[in-house]
Amino acid sequence: MRKINTRSFVRATRATPREINRQIVLNLVHEHQPISRADLARRMDIGRGMVTSLVDELLSEGSIYEGDTIDAPRGRRPKMLYVRTHDRLVVAIDVRFSQTFVMLSDFAGTAIALETFETVVVPAALVQQLASRITRLLDTHGGTGRCEGIGLVVPGMVDQHSGRVLNAPQLGWKDVDVRDALARATGLPVHIENAPIACALAHMWLGQRGGPVPGDFAYVTVSDGVGVGFVVNGEVVRGHTNTAGEFGHIPLDLKGPTCLCGARGCLEAHTSNLATLARYLGQQLSSATMRPLLQSTRLSITDVIAHARSGDARAIAALDETARYLGIGLSIVINALNPSEIFVGGEIADVWDQLLPTIRAAIADRALTSTAAATPIIPEAASSYPRLRGAIALVAAPLFAAPRVA
Amino acid sequence: MRKINTRSFVRATRATPREINRQIVLNLVHEHQPISRADLARRMDIGRGMVTSLVDELLSEGSIYEGDTIDAPRGRRPKMLYVRTHDRLVVAIDVRFSQTFVMLSDFAGTAIALETFETVVVPAALVQQLASRITRLLDTHGGTGRCEGIGLVVPGMVDQHSGRVLNAPQLGWKDVDVRDALARATGLPVHIENAPIACALAHMWLGQRGGPVPGDFAYVTVSDGVGVGFVVNGEVVRGHTNTAGEFGHIPLDLKGPTCLCGARGCLEAHTSNLATLARYLGQQLSSATMRPLLQSTRLSITDVIAHARSGDARAIAALDETARYLGIGLSIVINALNPSEIFVGGEIADVWDQLLPTIRAAIADRALTSTAAATPIIPEAASSYPRLRGAIALVAAPLFAAPRVA
DNA sequence: CGTAGAATGTTCTTTGAGAGAACTAAATCC
DNA sequence: GGATTTAGTTCTCTCAAAGAACATTCTACG
Numbered sequence: 001m002r003k004i005n006t007r008s009f010v011r012a013t014r015a016t017p018r019e020i021n022r023q024i025v026l027n028l029v030h031e032h033q034p035i036s037r038a039d040l041a042r043r044m045d046i047g048r049g050m051v052t053s054l055v056d057e058l059l060s061e062g063s064i065y066e067g068d069t070i071d072a073p074r075g076r077r078p079k080m081l082y083v084r085t086h087d088r089l090v091v092a093i094d095v096r097f098s099q100t101f102v103m104l105s106d107f108a109g110t111a112i113a114l115e116t117f118e119t120v121v122v123p124a125a126l127v128q129q130l131a132s133r134i135t136r137l138l139d140t141h142g143g144t145g146r147c148e149g150i151g152l153v154v155p156g157m158v159d160q161h162s163g164r165v166l167n168a169p170q171l172g173w174k175d176v177d178v179r180d181a182l183a184r185a186t187g188l189p190v191h192i193e194n195a196p197i198a199c200a201l202a203h204m205w206l207g208q209r210g211g212p213v214p215g216d217f218a219y220v221t222v223s224d225g226v227g228v229g230f231v232v233n234g235e236v237v238r239g240h241t242n243t244a245g246e247f248g249h250i251p252l253d254l255k256g257p258t259c260l261c262g263a264r265g266c267l268e269a270h271t272s273n274l275a276t277l278a279r280y281l282g283q284q285l286s287s288a289t290m291r292p293l294l295q296s297t298r299l300s301i302t303d304v305i306a307h308a309r310s311g312d313a314r315a316i317a318a319l320d321e322t323a324r325y326l327g328i329g330l331s332i333v334i335n336a337l338n339p340s341e342i343f344v345g346g347e348i349a350d351v352w353d354q355l356l357p358t359i360r361a362a363i364a365d366r367a368l369t370s371t372a373a374a375t376p377i378i379p380e381a382a383s384s385y386p387r388l389r390g391a392i393a394l395v396a397a398p399l400f401a402a403p404r405v406a
Numbered sequence: 407m408r409k410i411n412t413r414s415f416v417r418a419t420r421a422t423p424r425e426i427n428r429q430i431v432l433n434l435v436h437e438h439q440p441i442s443r444a445d446l447a448r449r450m451d452i453g454r455g456m457v458t459s460l461v462d463e464l465l466s467e468g469s470i471y472e473g474d475t476i477d478a479p480r481g482r483r484p485k486m487l488y489v490r491t492h493d494r495l496v497v498a499i500d501v502r503f504s505q506t507f508v509m510l511s512d513f514a515g516t517a518i519a520l521e522t523f524e525t526v527v528v529p530a531a532l533v534q535q536l537a538s539r540i541t542r543l544l545d546t547h548g549g550t551g552r553c554e555g556i557g558l559v560v561p562g563m564v565d566q567h568s569g570r571v572l573n574a575p576q577l578g579w580k581d582v583d584v585r586d587a588l589a590r591a592t593g594l595p596v597h598i599e600n601a602p603i604a605c606a607l608a609h610m611w612l613g614q615r616g617g618p619v620p621g622d623f624a625y626v627t628v629s630d631g632v633g634v635g636f637v638v639n640g641e642v643v644r645g646h647t648n649t650a651g652e653f654g655h656i657p658l659d660l661k662g663p664t665c666l667c668g669a670r671g672c673l674e675a676h677t678s679n680l681a682t683l684a685r686y687l688g689q690q691l692s693s694a695t696m697r698p699l700l701q702s703t704r705l706s707i708t709d710v711i712a713h714a715r716s717g718d719a720r721a722i723a724a725l726d727e728t729a730r731y732l733g734i735g736l737s738i739v740i741n742a743l744n745p746s747e748i749f750v751g752g753e754i755a756d757v758w759d760q761l762l763p764t765i766r767a768a769i770a771d772r773a774l775t776s777t778a779a780a781t782p783i784i785p786e787a788a789s790s791y792p793r794l795r796g797a798i799a800l801v802a803a804p805l806f807a808a809p810r811v812a
Numbered sequence: 813c814g815t816a817g818a819a820t821g822t823t824c825t826t827t828g829a830g831a832g833a834a835c836t837a838a839a840t841c842c
Numbered sequence: 843g844g845a846t847t848t849a850g851t852t853c854t855c856t857c858a859a860a861g862a863a864c865a866t867t868c869t870a871c872g
Binding site: 031339375 | 573657746
């Protein structure tokens with residue numbers, strides 16, 4: 001039951017039903033391909049004549065294509081339809097604290113090429129570096145495909161209107177323009193988004209074939225920070241000034257450790273990778289003490305995880321404590337948003353099985369109902385590149401989105 | 407950018423544009439009344455012919471009516487349109503711990519009659535009591551108006567599908583059917599909702615004339631519990647199993663006081679009315695010690711507030727501590743949801759001016775950006791009956807909602 | 813084989829609402 | 843008292859949905 005915003009509404013015109021039904025057809029083809037026109041007619045409860053007309057439109061603009069006819073038990077054989085993805089390319093970029101990933105992919109999320117380089121924190125230099133890599137990638141691996149756009153994922157808050165990065169502490173960026181700069185440098189449309197929201201978008205738009213594509217879920221990222229991207233009614237929530245989902249700085253303990261944000265006892269200060277490392281090293285969490293220590297010991301969260309997997313008691317203890325706090329954090333997400341499921345991304349997903357009992361116990365302690373406590377929680381391994389998939393979704397999603405109406 | 411749910415979509419038909427535009431007209435009349443057809447045409451950017459046709463439909467079904475023609479500087483005088491509200495009645499019911507409120511109101515939210523009685527906690531008896539009062543109210547005060555439905559607000563979680571109250575600790579209800587029972591007893595459609603969501607609905611649908619009707623905001627209720635109703639993209643968020651918005655049991659301090667829910671350090675255990683009372687009395691918060699004490703001292707939160715207003719230092723100190731924790735709670739809402747504004751309802755709104763500096767300071771400590779810290783926070787006095795207004799909105803809203811499409 | 817039956821896909825015709833022009837109504841302004 | 847302006851109504855035109863009719867292409871079965 002949505003309220004119509006009388007200050008900004010979209011009136012329906014004679015073309016509106018067609019726009020809506022066209023997108024429904026496109027989405028049905030996307031999720032059920034290969035699919036025949038007759039099947040579309042049955043699923044949509046319209047005549048086959050209508051489907052022919054809608055499909056013709058999608059065919060002529062190249063959104064879908066007609067594949068082979070397939071065998072049928074009786075009657076005329078159907079001509080199957082597919083979404084055109086193989087020759088539509090996307091450049092996906094994931095800028096992280098230490099490294100930047102650039103992937104050339106098709107619209108379906110299939111990787112064509114992947115490059116990595118050390119992150120350049122000076123925005124202008126980064127844009128130039130990216131632009132030259134992108135043109136090279138497209139020249140060497142692009143083939144006959146056309147690049148439809150660039151998806152850029154950054155570790156920080158993004159203002160969707162201006163395309164500026166409002167605050168990215170890991171990069172030291174404050175109110176930095178990269179979207180428009182990269183668009184100018186490459187001549188391609190650029191879509192920018194922060195990491196947790198991008199990961200949520202990936203699950204919404206590039207979810208597993210046949211898997212559930214729920215209209216409401218949350219994606220929790222645990223890395224140097226803790227962020228949440230969440231989807232309500234099939235739409236990602238960005239908030240009034242693009243800062244929704246900052247669960248990382250919710251206090252668990254007002255007298256707890258000092259967080260890098262300056263406040264005390266933040267969830268992030270208990271369960272981020274840095275917090276786990278600090279715990280493992282028996283240190284206080286603070287950028288002053290941690291940075292030099294990490295540089296000298298050359299220790300990273302993946303090392304702690306590897307130690308835990310091979311049975312190191314100290315690593316296990318550190319991670320188990322992290323898991324307990326993560327469980328509390330997840331209970332906060334559950335109580336606040338009541339999502340149908342939660343995905344958890346980050347290095348910690350690689351020791352999920354070992355940590356799950358602790359996490360579940362912490363959730364059970366705090367969830368208000370037994371159904372809420374049983375919310376499915378699905379780890380996502382870093383090896384599936386969730387952020388890069390999010391970057392792809394940024395470019396691909398607008399083509400599948402429902403038209404804005406009313 | 408909404409994703410189309412391919413498992414449950416609404417196809418557009420030839421009638422869809424009309425349904426959409428009809429609702430836009432209705433909403434424009436609602437928010438700008440009195441308004442002329444010509445003005446509607448300008449606001450919607452359509453021809454006056456189209457408006458005539460849409461308005462005729464709304465007139466013939468009685469949603470709107472034509473008032474007087476008014477003076478104009480030049481040209482033919484316009485005939486003004488109004489939403490028909492005066493003879494469409496709603497029975498609004500607010501069931502609370504100690505008392506139950508029953509209000510007869512028109513569609514615009516104007517009160518016609520208000521009754522109060524001591525809450526009967528046995529569901530069947532309550533339903534019978536309500537039914538007899540409702541028929542009497544309608545007989546004596548109903549006049550020529552027709553009652554369009556009953557809005558029922560309860561202090562607990564509600565399953566919208568079955569209409570059952572899943573859990574209402576204040577009433578001792580668990581999985582109790584009242585919606586359908588009351589509908590059977592009265593022969594009227596009954597809409598049921600929990601208090602924070604209802605209050606949010608009231609602000610969305612019965613917001614002040616000319617005031618902002620934002621598509622995203624939060625409503626925080628502080629009474630015996632702490633709950634949040636929030637709106638995203640013009641739609642209230644209920645969650646997958648109707649338990650979204652339970653911010654009251656987010657921990658502020660894992661070693662803090664034991665909450666009535668059994669966990670420790672919940673926001674609610676720090677900032678609910680009971681917590682304030684316990685603090686004022688210098689007691690631990692627990693139902694075992696508090697209930698007899700409150701009964702013997704006959705002390706309620708309104709007394710503490712009255713003392714604070716007349717300068718009682720102990721009351722001021724207790725409330726100031728509550729305000730500090732409330733500020734932290736609001737910072738959680740801000741960081742998680744980033745709403746454009748937050749309404750705060752509950753008795754504490756009556757000492758808002760005295761507590762505001764403490765609340766603002768607590769928010770500033772924890773909000774991540776300066777714009778987020780500046781989120782407008784608007785207290786709502788109990789004297790405006792926010793819950794009863796929510797009950798009215800439950801009945802009135804469906805008539806103004808955008809049609810579900812795609 | 814040849815024909816009935818069944819399923820897919822295309823092409824008609826019908827219908828009804830949006831779009832906009834033309835017209836009527838009712839006021840003010842020289 | 844006619845020109846002008848604004849509001850509201852009534853036409854006509856057009857185009858997409860709806861659905862019937864038709865063409866196509868397969869299997870099944872005598």
